[in-house]
Structure formats: structure tokens, C-alpha cells
Amino acid sequence: MKKIGSVAAAAAVALTFSVQSHSATLDTVKERGYLQCGVSTGLPGFSNPDDKGNWQGLDVDVCRAVAAAALGDASKVKYVPLNAKERFTALQSGEIDMLSRNTTWTLTRDTTLGLNFTGVSYYDGQGFMVSKKLGVSSALELDGATVCIQAGTTTELNLADYFRQNNMTYQPVVFDTSDQTVQGFEAGRCDVLTSDQSQLYALRIKLADPSSAMVLPEVISKEPLGPSVRQGDDQWFNLVKWSLFAAVTAEEMGLTSANVDQMKNSDNPDVKRFTGAEGDFGKALGVNNDWAYQIVKQVGNYGEIFERNVGANTPLGIARGLNALWSKGGLQYAPPMR
Amino acid sequence: MSSEAKKPQAHSTMPNNKPLFWNDPEKRALFFQALLILAVGGAIWIIVDNTLANLEQRGITTGFDFLSKPAGFGILQSLIEYNEQESYGRTFIVGLLNTLLVSGIGIALATLLGFVIGVARLSHNWLISRLALVYIEIFRNIPLLLQIFFWYFAVLRALPNAKQSLSIGESVFLNIRGLYIPSPVFEAGSSIILIALITGVIASFFVSRWAHKRQDDTGQIFPTTWVNLGLIVGLPVIAFFISGSPVSLEYPELKGFNFRGGITVIPEFLALLVALSIYTAAFIAEIVRSGIQSVHHGQTEAAHALGLPHGRTLKLVIIPQAMRVIIPPLTSQYLNLTKNSSLATAIGYPDLVSVFAGTTLNQTGQAVEIIFITMAVYLLISLLISVFMNWYNKRMSLVER
Numbered sequence: 001m002k003k004i005g006s007v008a009a010a011a012a013v014a015l016t017f018s019v020q021s022h023s024a025t026l027d028t029v030k031e032r033g034y035l036q037c038g039v040s041t042g043l044p045g046f047s048n049p050d051d052k053g054n055w056q057g058l059d060v061d062v063c064r065a066v067a068a069a070a071l072g073d074a075s076k077v078k079y080v081p082l083n084a085k086e087r088f089t090a091l092q093s094g095e096i097d098m099l100s101r102n103t104t105w106t107l108t109r110d111t112t113l114g115l116n117f118t119g120v121s122y123y124d125g126q127g128f129m130v131s132k133k134l135g136v137s138s139a140l141e142l143d144g145a146t147v148c149i150q151a152g153t154t155t156e157l158n159l160a161d162y163f164r165q166n167n168m169t170y171q172p173v174v175f176d177t178s179d180q181t182v183q184g185f186e187a188g189r190c191d192v193l194t195s196d197q198s199q200l201y202a203l204r205i206k207l208a209d210p211s212s213a214m215v216l217p218e219v220i221s222k223e224p225l226g227p228s229v230r231q232g233d234d235q236w237f238n239l240v241k242w243s244l245f246a247a248v249t250a251e252e253m254g255l256t257s258a259n260v261d262q263m264k265n266s267d268n269p270d271v272k273r274f275t276g277a278e279g280d281f282g283k284a285l286g287v288n289n290d291w292a293y294q295i296v297k298q299v300g301n302y303g304e305i306f307e308r309n310v311g312a313n314t315p316l317g318i319a320r321g322l323n324a325l326w327s328k329g330g331l332q333y334a335p336p337m338r
Numbered sequence: 339m340s341s342e343a344k345k346p347q348a349h350s351t352m353p354n355n356k357p358l359f360w361n362d363p364e365k366r367a368l369f370f371q372a373l374l375i376l377a378v379g380g381a382i383w384i385i386v387d388n389t390l391a392n393l394e395q396r397g398i399t400t401g402f403d404f405l406s407k408p409a410g411f412g413i414l415q416s417l418i419e420y421n422e423q424e425s426y427g428r429t430f431i432v433g434l435l436n437t438l439l440v441s442g443i444g445i446a447l448a449t450l451l452g453f454v455i456g457v458a459r460l461s462h463n464w465l466i467s468r469l470a471l472v473y474i475e476i477f478r479n480i481p482l483l484l485q486i487f488f489w490y491f492a493v494l495r496a497l498p499n500a501k502q503s504l505s506i507g508e509s510v511f512l513n514i515r516g517l518y519i520p521s522p523v524f525e526a527g528s529s530i531i532l533i534a535l536i537t538g539v540i541a542s543f544f545v546s547r548w549a550h551k552r553q554d555d556t557g558q559i560f561p562t563t564w565v566n567l568g569l570i571v572g573l574p575v576i577a578f579f580i581s582g583s584p585v586s587l588e589y590p591e592l593k594g595f596n597f598r599g600g601i602t603v604i605p606e607f608l609a610l611l612v613a614l615s616i617y618t619a620a621f622i623a624e625i626v627r628s629g630i631q632s633v634h635h636g637q638t639e640a641a642h643a644l645g646l647p648h649g650r651t652l653k654l655v656i657i658p659q660a661m662r663v664i665i666p667p668l669t670s671q672y673l674n675l676t677k678n679s680s681l682a683t684a685i686g687y688p689d690l691v692s693v694f695a696g697t698t699l700n701q702t703g704q705a706v707e708i709i710f711i712t713m714a715v716y717l718l719i720s721l722l723i724s725v726f727m728n729w730y731n732k733r734m735s736l737v738e739r
């Protein structure tokens with residue numbers, strides 16, 4: 001699979017003769033009538049098909065927000081499931097318009113892969129999950145452990161650093177998909193499963209007996225997860241970036257999918273600009289002026305997205321923590337929409 | 339050859355009337371070949387140039403500088419010293435060696451198993467030949483990937499955990515983490531054993547030559563196989579005891595989470611090796627069967643009529659002739675096995691595709707360079723196997739007098 005992806009990417013760069021500075025993704029998406037969005041192959045809470053085959057999750061909602069902004073309809077998305085190794089080549093080769101797949105924003109990725117990260121949809125950090133039977137309560141007790149990880153992730157690099165720093169040895173067992181990683185952990189091939197903490201909670205509910213495993217307290221890295229787009233198309237870059245900011249701004253302003261229709265008629269100039277009743281923000285971004293209204297109406301504000309997919313009342317039960325608004329002690333912050 | 343033969347002829351028949359350039363088929367052919375080379379070269383140049391321009395324009399890093407940058411990730415199995423501070427270039431070597439390891443051992447096992455089953459298939463014993471047939475039909479017709487999954491997920495995943503390992507005499511352990519066997523520790527003075535081994539090999543070479551000559555001269559047969567086996571195994575064993583057993587064994591021991599010490603054979607390797615060998619052996623068995631059947635039965639009868647016993651008939655008459663039919667298709671099976679080993683990535687065995695065209699590609703993002711190197715390496719391995727097998731084929735082919 002991944003080989004085909006890489007070969008396709010290689011062929012794509014080799015054979016596209018038209019060296020354009022703007023391959024206008026937005027026009028392509030509008031013409032096509034739907035957005036092609038790269039997501040994971042199945043990670044509950046982030047991007048996972050439900051039992052009817054509808055994709056759901058926080059990363060999926062980011063795709064939907066962009067579709068709502070670009071096309072006025074959040075449901076006009078085609079999801080392309082990608083494992084960690086396939087994701088960047090899929091974006092580079094144009095197989096997808098944007099990648100929204102729990103992907104960490106790093107300097108190397110930003111500078112060498114020909115892509116741009118548009119923001120942070122979830123602040124995360126890498127952690128460890130062990131079986132309770134192992135009797136371990138800290139990651140520092142893991143010397144000599146066998147660790148299941150997924151190939152092509154930042155996880156692989158952080159793990160090596162952490163064990164080296166602490167003078168511990170480990171054996172990495174590297175799988176291509178999260179399903180295989182979970183299976184390996186469950187069957188006892190590994191003592192430890194390591195990944196971003198949010199994903200550990202997500203993968204834990206995939207275990208036959210979730211209560212048999214626990215997540216260790218250590219967080220060993222910064223993993224800002226966010227959407228990314230191809231480099232060199234600023235219009236599209238702006239739209240994806242501001243779609244996420246719009247969801248955060250809506251939460252700051254107290255706009256929700258339930259009250260946005262009613263608030264639309266308020267006299268508050270901020271709200272008026274936001275919903276497109278005033279100003280030309282949509283035009284500046286190349287979309288309809290009610291783009292932000294559509295995001296909130298159809299997908300919800302950031303808080304709603306968070307709570308619906310990974311929040312306290314979901315199987316993942318994650319607290320807002322770092323992902324609370326900046327005004328509530330978290331890191332989620334949007335530049336002013338004006 | 340034919341062109342050389344034609345040349346003088348063309349000149350001798352028309353000495354004064356030199357044909358025009360485009361009327362001389364030889365020159366015309368040369369011209370078109372040159373044209374083709376130019377066109378292909380030009381096309382490659384355009385593609386390379388265009389690729390580089392496009393990559394740069396898209397902000398994707400190019401070049402081979404990454405090979406010397408630190409890799410930063412760990413690899414489960416390595417035949418050479420490796421840690422995560424080593425370079426990406428090193429990960430290439432580690433992956434390549436892992437590919438060669440599983441392919442090399444796989445080829446040996448598949449050949450052995452294939453020959454046994456191919457011969458069993460022709461057995462006069464009804465049960466044995468049926469069993470061989472069933473083996474061939476089952477393993478030849480199930481996709482290899484499924485077989486790999488079967489061995490890895492169904493068989494090896496069913497093994498107990500480290501604390502409940504299956505063990506043989508507290509020295510060999512088998513559990514879900516792999517197979518643990520004692521490793522030899524060579525102490526001072528153990529080099530004499532190696533010297534004895536080399537002496538044994540050289541001696542057996544001369545014994546063979548001498549025995550051959552003696553047989554040619556006197557017609558007497560010398561039990562070469564047994565004597566040579568005695569030399570190759572016996573000499574090192576004697577050296578071992580004379581020098582006071584300088585080789586000891588390090589036994590695997592359960593410490594902390596896993597066994598430590600000894601040699602660990604990871605289950606990913608075992609599953610891949612078993613699947614590749616069993617699958618390829620089914621094809622080799624059929625090749626062996628057809629090879630043996632291609633030798634006319636009259637040959638056996640003639641050999642028996644000359645008084646050759648059955649074993650020597652097989653060794654001197656049937657097998658040499660069968661080999662000529664067997665080797666060419668056997669070569670393609672070896673190539674298949676090597677290329678199929680790249681399915682390793684499906685179960686996480688760190689082969690070239692999994693480590694280099696997988697993790698390294700993903701960490702560096704340099705798909706074009708890495709896929710190019712990887713394809714070139716598979717091509718090179720395949721060519722080397724072909725060259726070797728062609729050489730062997732020539733050696734085995736009928737020497738006509």
C-alpha cells in the first residue's frame with residue numbers, strides 16, 4: 001500500500017510538467033463538489049467510522065468544518081483512510097486536499113515535506129500504556145521492555161530519545177497500522193504500547209478488556225496535532241487555517257450550533273462580522289460570506305466538537321486540559337477575526 | 339558472430355560497389371540503435387530534471403544528504419551494531435542485511451524441503467506421494483500474505499508469555515516474544531577450532547580429488563562422503579577437547595520483562611521464514627518432480643544393467659541430468675522468494691522495505707530517492723542471484739565431447 005503511495009508520489013512529481021505556483025485547491029474542490037480529506041484508518045474519537053460507516057471524530061469534524069466553509073455543506077467530504085506511513089505522500093501526490101489525521105507539527109515536517117501545518121486542533125503529548133498485570137507504575141521502570149509502536153510516527157523518535165536519556169534499553173516492535181499495534185499489545189508481544197496520550201485512550205477502548213490496561217502518568221513529548229495542506233497554495237492554506245480559528249472564535253464568543261441562528265440577528269458587531277452579515281471575510285478567503293456561520297451551524301464550535309468526540313461524556317472521557325480556551329487556562333487561542 | 343561472418347562476405351561479393359549508408363542493413367541498424375539510446379537517454383534526463391525542479395518548487399527536500407544524518411529511531415533486529423544515533427545510511431544496511439538473512443536462509447530451507455517433497459511426490463509408496471501432493475496443492479494455492487498472517491497471528495501469537503515459556507532443558511525457550519537459544523561464547527584459545535575446521539574443509543577437498551583420480555585409474559570407489567564428513571566435523575571436535583573446551587554457552591535467562599542473553603530469534607522473523615520456505619518449497623517440489631521425470635526411464639534401466647546400485651544411479655545418472663531441467667526454473671523461485679520477503683512489512687519484520695522504504699522514508703520524506711535506491715537494490719540482488727545460477731547452470735550442463 002505504502003509502496004504504491006510512494007511510487008505514485010514519485011511519479012506525480014516526475015511527470016507533472018506544468019510547474020505552476022498556484023494549483024488552486026479551492027477551485028478544484030468547488031468544481032469537484034466535495035473535499036478529499038485524509039484521516040486515520042480508525043482511531044475512536046478522532047477519526048473512526050461508526051457502525052453505519054459514517055466517519056466521526058475530532059479530526060473528521062475539522063474536515064467537515066472546511067467543507068462547510070468551502071462548499072456550504074459539511075457533509076460533502078470524501079474520507080481517505082491513511083496509516084502513518086502513507087499520509088504525507090498522499091498529500092504530496094494530490095490524492096487528498098488536506099490531511100487531518102492526528103499529525104504532529106514538527107520543524108522537519110514543516111520544512112522538508114512540502115507541506116504546511118495550519119494550526120493545532122489538539123494539544124497532545126506522548127505517553128505509555130501498559131497492562132495492569134505488569135505491575136509498573138512509572139515509565140522509568142520500563143528498562144528492557146518490548147514496546148509496540150506504529151511505523152513512521154514521531155512516536156518512534158521520541159521513544160528512542162526517552163530511553164536513551166534515561167539509560168534504559170528497549171526493543172521496538174513496529175507495525176504499519178494501529179489495529180496491528182493494538183493486537184500486538186493485547187496478545188502480549190509487547191509489554192508497552194506507546195503513542196500520543198489521546199490515542200492511548202482511544203486505542204484502549206479497542207481492547208477486549210479496556211480495564212486491564214492503564215496509561216502511565218509520564219508525558220514525554222509535545223505533540224501538537226493539526227491539519228496540514230500542500231505548500232504553495234496560500235488561498236487554500238488560509239481557508240483551512242481560518243476554518244479551525246472560526247470554530248475556536250465561536251467558542252470564545254459563545255456561539256453554538258444551537259444558538260447561532262438566534263444570535264445571528266444580534267447587534268453585536270463581532271457576531272455580525274462572524275456570521276457574514278457585515279464585512280467581506282468570506283470574499284477575502286474566496287468563499288461565501290456566511291462561511292463561519294455554516295461551520296458553527298453544521299459542525300459546532302471547538303468546545304462542542306471536543307465534547308462530542310473525546311470529552312467527558314464519551315468513552316474516551318478526556319478533560320479539556322491544554323485544549324481549553326486560553327481564557328480558561330488552556331492553549332486554544334484564535335487570532336482576532338477582523 | 340553472424341555479423342562478423344557476414345562482413346567479409348559483403349565486401350568480397352561487391353568489392354567496388356560500396357552500398358550507400360542507408361542501404362547497408364548493418365549501418366542502418368547501428369544508426370537506429372544510436373537513435374534509440376539517444377531518445378531513451380534524453381527522456382530519462384528530462385524526467386530527472388523535471389522531477390528535481392518540481393520537488394524543489396513544492397518545497398520537498400531532495401538529494402542524498404539524508405544518508406549521513408542521524409536516524410533517531412530504534413530497530414528490532416540488527417546483524418550489525420546499531421543504535422538510534424546511527425545514520426539513515428546505516429538503517430539502509432541494517433534493513434538490507436535483514437532482507438538478505440531471511441532470503442538466504444529461506445532459499446536454503448525451501449530448496450531442502452522442496453527436494454524432499456519433490457522426490458516424495460514420485461515415491462512408489464501411495465501414502466507418501468499423496469501426502470506430498472496434498473502439501474503442494476495446499477501451500478501453492480493459498481496467497482503468501484495469508485500464510486504469513488497465519489504463522490504470525492494464528493500460530494506464534496498463540497504461544498504463552500515469557501513467564502510460562504515452553505522450554506527444552508532450561509536452555510531453549512519459546513514464547514510469544516520469540517525463540518531463545520544459547521549462544522556460544524568464544525574464549526581465549528578457541529581459534530584453534532576454527533583452524534581445525536578450515537583444515538578439515540581443505541583436507542576434504544583434496545580427499546575428493548584423490549578419490550576421483552583413484553576411481554578413474556583403478557575403478558575402485560572410495561567412501562568420500564563419510565570420510566569428508568568425518569574430517570569437517572571430527573577435526574574441530576577433537577580440537578575442542580584437546581584445547582580444553584574453550585567455548586562455553588551463554589544461556590538465555592528471564593530477567594525483568596524478557597529473557598536476556600543467548601540468541602533471540604524474533605517471531606516476526608520466524609513467521610516470515612516459515613511462510614516463505616513452505617510456500618516456495620511447494621513450487622520447488624514441482625520443479626524437482628518434473629526435472630526427475632524428464633530423465634528417460636531407459637537411463638535408469640541402462641544404469642541398472644551396468645550394475646550400478648540404486649543410490650549411485652540416482653547420484654551419477656539421474657540427478658545430473660535432472661538438474662539441467664531444474665536449475666532455470668529454480669532460479670526464478672529464488673528470485674521470487676527474495677522479492678516476496680518484502681511482505682515482511684505486513685508483520686513488522688525490519689527488512690529493507692519496512693525499515694528503509696518505510697520508516698526512513700517517512701522520517702525524511704524523500705520518497706523519490708529512497709524508492710529509487712530500494713528498487714535498485716532489489717534489482718541488484720536479483721541480478722546477482724541470476725548470475726550465480728547461470729554460472730551454476732553452465733557448470734551442470736551437459737559437457738558434449
Ligand SMILES: N[C@@H](CCC(=O)N[C@@H](CS)C(=O)NCC(=O)O)C(=O)O
Pocket residue numbers: 039040041042043082083084102103104149150152153154155176177178181194195196199223225
Ligand atoms: N502524532 C504522531 C503519531 C500519530 C499516529 O499515527 N498514531 C497512531 C496511534 S498508534 C495512529 O493514529 N494510528 C492510526 C492509523 O494508522 O490509522 C505523528 O504525527 O507522528
